[in-house]
């Protein structure tokens with residue numbers, strides 16, 4: 001089904017794109033001393049000891065203290081310098097921050113790591129980690145749910161435009177009296193009647209058509225938050241299911257029921273439950289008829305399918321060649337080649 005770019009794709013695209021934008025700079029605006037070097041601001045080097053840094057800071061702070069300057073313009077400039085010096089000193093006097101800063105100078109391309117390290121000491125102690133995790137899960141859940149709806153809506157739009165489904169939906173609508181065969185109704189413009197019919201057709205398609213697989217109607221239970229809350233419950237169910245399987249089929253050697261047979265076939269095919277369910281009913285019946293839960297039968301069946309597929313492809317390629325040949329004039333053409 002030709003759906004427009006799903007929202008999940010859009011998000012991946014955005015992330016990739018934004019990664020490319022961030023190229024490596026040794027200095028990052030807004031972190032530490034911004035685009036300047038903290039050591040340069042204080043006039044010290046990376047080898048300077050803590051007491052040397054303090055000494056340099058005191059000297060500069062005295063020089064640039066706003067109270068030492070009388071004229072308004074000079075006072076303003078001094079104020080700026082004073083703040084810059086204080087900020088640089090704040091970073092270099094703290095061992096942990098100085099280490100983080102040195103790390104940034106040595107590893108300019110680890111862009112995200114610098115943000116993380118910078119904010120770790122400033123913001124992280126104030127914010128509960130649990131809150132951060134909760135917010136992350138919420139964002140993922142919202143994206144999932146929104147993405148599922150947009151997939152579902154594009155599937156629905158596709159079906160509403162498809163003539164085959166439209167005709168079926170219109171028939172149902174007529175038989176249920178939702179659309180009157182007589183198009184004239186009082187007090188309504190043609191436009192309104194058409195819109196109403198369109199809405200009815202959409203509603204019927206939504207109700208009667210069984211959209212399965214990745215485009216199925218979104219369920220709240222598929223969202224990450226709900227999944228996490230239900231995790232212990234699902235785990236317990238799974239263990240119970242597995243224990244029952246071992247007990248009935250491995251120990252007591254009972255014969256498989258249809259449900260078990262389909263489960264084994266699905267595992268052989270490597271499909272998820274949603275993918276498997278998205279298949280047509282007659283296909284699934286065929287699997288049971290072919291006894292595909294027996295490994296040998298499945299292997300044979302798979303080989304056969306692959307060969308069929310190959311010959312179909314070859315046929316269509318041959319057909320294309322034939323059409324090209326006919327287009328050029330077919331058998332009637334005069335050929336001067338050695339052909």
Ligand SMILES: *[C@@H]1O[C@H](CO)[C@@H](O)[C@H](O)[C@H]1NC(C)=O
Nearest residue numbers: 289290291292294296297298
């Ligand atoms: C599946 O395999 C079993 C045992 O190998 C065999 O008896 C049976 O005929 C096979 N079924 C089909 C449909 O080929």
